[in-house]
Amino acid sequence: MIRITRKIEFSAAHFYHNPNFSAEENRRVFGKCNNPHGHGHNYVLEVTIAGEPDPTTGMVLDLKELKDILQAEVMERMDHRHLNYEVPELTGQIPTCENIAAVIWKLLEPKIKSGKLDRVRLYESPELFVDVSAGNGARA
Amino acid sequence: MKISLTRRYRFAASHRLYTTKLSEAENKRVYGKCSNPYGHGHNYVLEVTVTGPVHPATGMIANLGELDPFVQRAVIEPFDQKFLNEEVREFKEQVATTENVCREIFRRLKSFPLAKLERVRIEETSKNSFEIEADVDRLDGARV
Numbered sequence: 492m493i494r495i496t497r498k499i500e501f502s503a504a505h506f507y508h509n510p511n512f513s514a515e516e517n518r519r520v521f522g523k524c525n526n527p528h529g530h531g532h533n534y535v536l537e538v539t540i541a542g543e544p545d546p547t548t549g550m551v552l553d554l555k556e557l558k559d560i561l562q563a564e565v566m567e568r569m570d571h572r573h574l575n576y577e578v579p580e581l582t583g584q585i586p587t588c589e590n591i592a593a594v595i596w597k598l599l600e601p602k603i604k605s606g607k608l609d610r611v612r613l614y615e616s617p618e619l620f621v622d623v624s625a626g627n628g629a630r631a
Numbered sequence: 632m633k634i635s636l637t638r639r640y641r642f643a644a645s646h647r648l649y650t651t652k653l654s655e656a657e658n659k660r661v662y663g664k665c666s667n668p669y670g671h672g673h674n675y676v677l678e679v680t681v682t683g684p685v686h687p688a689t690g691m692i693a694n695l696g697e698l699d700p701f702v703q704r705a706v707i708e709p710f711d712q713k714f715l716n717e718e719v720r721e722f723k724e725q726v727a728t729t730e731n732v733c734r735e736i737f738r739r740l741k742s743f744p745l746a747k748l749e750r751v752r753i754e755e756t757s758k759n760s761f762e763i764e765a766d767v768d769r770l771d772g773a774r775v
Contacts, residue, residue: 509688585691592634617639621635622634626632
């Protein structure tokens, strides 16, 4: 089996706020991420596809196809957006790295026709990332 | 779907690879310049991976407001700007190789109460890295 990884970057704004928490509790749990004006990140997304290379083309999947899927599913939805207000898939969820990565996994998985989605790794900063993979571990 | 969160930390420390179980000549042969008696140092990068349910109220596996101070107290404060062989008790008894440093850091972090510690990975330099994982339940078919 071969794994191939494609990387893209998008920039987006967010803040953390749970309407069921008091103002004080929001500040305590989310700290400065609770600032209602929001703040932003340059997210780096690594998408890994696993599969056997096609005997004719020698490719697991056409990277151009993957690039188009990432453009349509991720870039157009999230790049230069406010994740709290402009991404319907995140409505009702705190737009943490965990939740964004899980949404991206769910958007991409049905679109990958050659090979299988193996891992989504989303960096919020060089010091923090979330991995989503198949498997029967903890449920998102 | 399996989801994990990884946080990167840094610490700078010195060590010397040397064991009293080997002769001087053997230490020299096995550890080479890493056995230089005065020690040497690295800028270590520590990656800590935790896993567990994403709590619906916070959207988080673990709140960094809780993970960061835990790692800070358990590892960064005792290791940063220190000579590991002399200043971290566990390395008086065992060689401060990065394999052993990985193991010791895993031991110190596995009691993090708010998520399950899955992996500790250390970059000793940009060219060498070491990692240790929690024992995986054999029933978890996704990972063998």
